[in-house]
Amino acid sequence: MKVNFSWSEPTTNDTFDEYFQPDQLDREKYAQFLTSFLAQQGFDQNRDAEKQKRNYVLNLNAEWGAGKSYFLKRWALTLEEHYPVVYIDAWKQDYSDDPLMTVISSMIKQLRKQAGKDADKNVFKVSRKLVGLLKAATPALARGLTAKYLGIDPLKIMEMADDKAIG
Template sequence: MAAWDEDLLGRKEVADFLQNLLESDDEIKVINIDSPWGTGKTFFLDNWRQQLERDRGVVYFNAWEKDYTGDPFISLVAAIKDQLEKQIGKSVKQRKIVKEFKDKASQTFFATAPIMVKLLGKGVFKKISGVDVDEMNEEVSSALDKASEIAIQSIIESSKNDEKVVEGFEVTLKALVSEASRIKAKDKEKPVYILIDELDRCRPTYAIELLERVKHFFSVEGCKFIIATDTGQLLHSVKAVYGSGLR
């Protein structure tokens, strides 16, 4: 069945409008398709994906189907890698691009993963300073200032390295989408579309973490992100994580 064969509500015209808008303005990187549950967001994205596949690189990621996996960054990167790899082929050059993307993605995962234990958590503190907080007494408390200084310097250096890792990942992502554009659209100037569906149906923590991890890559040249959500429902997820005071 071809794209839009079952389109009875003129949604193809909406997809055409959005595509023209996205490709006519480089400043527009992200679009949120806001609609309540059951109103056809997945139908719209699935048919738009089929239309785009004719001459554009495109990745479809169903967040709800993957929210059991733990870290959303891994699932999304796997979708990008697997789907674009199929679209660009497997020449020596293309295999090298995919490998570099995978390698940088692995480094970026560790660089940007949420910190499970804060700096002053006992385990981290002991690892950095060699001081067991539970066993500290007045005689060794003077070690605290020195250990804190060491810890802060360590965090600063780690942050610098993390920034370099993320920048490296952005470069390899750009190379991958550029190759997809060259193969699919015969034009490196045409964008690759990353469609993220069912975000509002995910576990609150998963949905928010996915947005927090992906937002750093919204500015990657050659990428256009389409996120389909019930924004009201997603707001409930945000409140579940950050508090009910958010509006």
């Protein structure tokens, strides 16, 4: 899918409730490149069946004030017309002691809004309960997977460490 990037004009938006100046550093070309690159890394039917779908993590690193937030917000605004996009600002959305819950709740809220779904529908009330259940079950699930695939039971190791039985 070809996404048209045109950041030469100023814009306002509902998503971030901000005014964006025109891009004077020609960053839209980087957004275009990264969009094409990430879309290519995702699904490709020319690959073997088990490798057609892949995940990719991208890290954007620059010094304070270099324009990372501007770039990511402007990029997100352009992409959300074509793809599901979630933008998480750890400084503004860190209202919980549990960072995982901040990420999950931000994802649910933004994707629900992009899908045009009402937050008060019963289907979403069930998903809130499911998130709580997943959060509670994660330690047991991680322990089981570690024991199965690595042959190590972390709980037993911790108990042995408490008993000072480990040399």
